[in-house]
Amino acid sequence: MTATTEGLERETKLQGIGTSRLRKEDARFIRGKGTYIDDIKLPGMLFGAMVRSPYAHARIKSINKAKALAVPGVVAVLVADDLKPVKLDWMPTIGGDVQAVLAGEKVCFQMQEVAMVIARDRYSAADGADMVEVDYEELPAIVDPHKAMAPDAPIIREDIAGKDEVSHGKRTHPNHIFTWEAGDKAGTDAVFASAAVTVRQEVLNPRVHPCPLETCGCVASFDKITGQLTVYITSQVPHLVRTVVAMLSGIPESKIRIISGDIGGGFGNKVPIYPGYVIAIVASIVTGVPIKWIESRIDNISTTGFARDYHGVGELAADKDGRIKALRFSALADHGAFNSHVSATKLPAGLFSICTGSYDIPMAYCRVDAVYTNKAPGGVAYRCSLRVTEAVYLIERMVDVLAQKLGLDKAEIRARNFIKADKFPYTTSLGWTIDSGNYHAALDKVLTAVDYAGLRKEQVDKRAKGELMGIGVSTFTEIVGAGPTKVCDILGIGLFDSCDIRVNPTGSAIARLGTMSQGQGHATTYAQIIATELGLSSDEIQIEEGDTDKAPYGAGTWGSRSTPVGGAAAAMAARKIRAKAQKIAAHLLEVGEGDLEWEVDRFKVKGSPAQAKTMKEIAMAAHTSNLPQGMEKGLDATEYYDPPNLTYPFGAYVCVVDIDRFTGETKVRRFYALDDCGTRINPMIIEGQIHGGLTEAFAVAFGQAIPFDENGNHLGNSLMDYFLPTAVETPHWETDHTVTPSPHHPIGAKGVAESPHVGGIPCFSNAVVDAFAHLGVTHMDMPHTAFRVWQQCKALGINTR
């Protein structure tokens, strides 16, 4: 950069990397002028309403449309038989399985899609849906994944009962999906056999839902004359949707346009392709008019995009000083009725093998068994990368379990096991190469900030008085930014991302990317990256995403991949432009390229700073005849960026809770979060992302769960039952940071939005369990509702005066 005052002023004016630039998106949202999916209205548009199964497992004996078709306003009723002629009654899933678009023979989960009623408005569509008569024969349901592979278990998926493989290797039972392993089993077993200390704990990540405030939906519009299909959709991955729709429909991909407009939150819920989208598309092709389908909230929680349902077992082997010698983790994964688990093709259990965490663990083995149950299909990454929350939760809980067994302090045991700062890049025993980290510095900073020693002393005093105070520590390492195409693909498409920048003659620019914001503020932050790289004001850089006719191909926004992959593409595309600009500047100044140096917004001649060409001047020159011989006109560039590695943001969190032993209520007194996401692009937006992630972690730790009865009936699928914290329950957040840039990312950034969710959940749980640690409690499963915590108090006999 520059040392001169004048140079610094110019740099400030750019509003580039590192500035808390206000968001450009806000102008429309604060006026109520966003364009979310339900705001799309097309001429002649009809509405679709879904008919859903009341049973979790049942044979469909007959469907009678007659009464529904007689309802005024109803235009059509689509059932599986109507989709068969176009071969769309089933669709492939991201998990390598198939999923019923509309159930034909039988239903495999409650609220499964059975028919769609198409009508002139949403009221008549709902009336029609009520009048579709479906005759079911109920079958026994499997709700508990532990019972899925019992010898006499009912077979959930008769359509694939004869297949010994659906994806990812051999199946051993009709309800078995896959078994996945990583690490050295024999070596790990040997360390455990001779270890001084071992601990084992069952740890549940219950079934939860990301529950963005806007539900999923689409407006499909097929033009029968041109053969063009346009789909407005709530998708975090519009380009992948286009490819899948082309594969499904046979329509050339060039005639399909997917448009993700403003999205009212995603958090992983809006990654998969759902039956509702497919039926709306078919209905539009059949009727020739646009079809709108929008989920209700109950549909959303019941059927689309659940997360977790990982039933884990953690084991650690250590020496008597608490140094971890080996790790053995397993999980039973409940994927529901169809394997539409969101992951990369080669990673059936996602990035679960990041479960060695921030620790130098020489030997490890992990295994995941996935099974079918009569529950909604999927397994999305709820504000995390693929299965990273599950992995981090296990290791962060297990380190506490080990500390309690050895009587060690929970911060001290972490410090003893951290990968030391001079060991990076560090390859874990499960094969990931963590590019950078500085864990001791982060933990020390937090312990000082909260006066950890003072808190522990206070805890001793409180315990003496019979009061429950807990201190939770979490020192997590994330793995985000999927990802290198050699490791990560979906349907064969590598998870690169892209940026296309066009600089106009007057020095403004437009950049289009393959990612898709759902509130992260991309229009603001990508412009800051490009501003710094190009020396053009971020206010004159327009960002566009989500329209597949405009943006270059990319794998969308999920798994904190926008900054690590899309942001890198933006920087690299800008650098291509700057390289061309340097040639133009050399030509205009009649010097060699090597005689020039870059300063903020211009190339200047070394030793003669008055001789300079600003990027704005170069932009105009690029559109004239005065260019180096043979050079193409224009100042544009496109980058398809394939990252060399994932990125590894980390953090150190401390949470202090006070628990009322008579009511079980937990009060979060303090939460201190230090995050290291490498280079910080916009501190204001980073802080906002951390507040949001911590709040979603609070929700998961203290209340979220989707319960079922033994027949597979939902016991809580509206906002009456499903916990979304309000402003009253939500704690106050304190944030802090260190900066350890990623060595392989063009600007050193790592991604941040998921860290607070991933690192926050174990911190809350560790705090709650810590409150009971002196009473011999080593683990309590989430969610830590007042009732469940009170049950713990009652079991200990401390709930009465």
Next chain:
Amino acid sequence: MIKKQTVSFKLNGTDVDVVVEPRELLIHTLRERLQHTGPHIGCETSHCGACTVDLNGMSVKSCTVLTVQCQDAEMVTVEGLEQGGALHALQEGFTKEHGLQCGFCTPGMITRAYRLLKENPSPSEEEIRYWMAGNLCRCTGYQNIVKAVQYAAKAMSQARTGT
């Protein structure tokens, strides 16, 4: 077919007439017939507050109000807050304090806070949190929403006293 009814009310200072079935919900009338798509549908069960509008001086969830209940009502939505090209202090506060991310809850949040500041021009943080508890946000964690309301309260107080 159920007989439709004519309903007349004042929306953001303008008289409007709509002809609706008795069962039609206010949120649908606003969004589908009157092109006021600021209020959003988040849950349809009165929990999330994305559809909040100001009806006769009270915050209501328009997903559970029948349009036929609104005869002669005075209604304010987020679209009515900007006056003469000038943003309302709350709209300014939400931007300045980064009180929104995806923006889906924002119209309801701002409309609710508009009523709060009419009733209590200088609320404490605790009062703000209590008053805003009927409006859910999944993105911000509320901390910056509290700051946004405080920003507006201060700006409005300064405008009143001329300081």
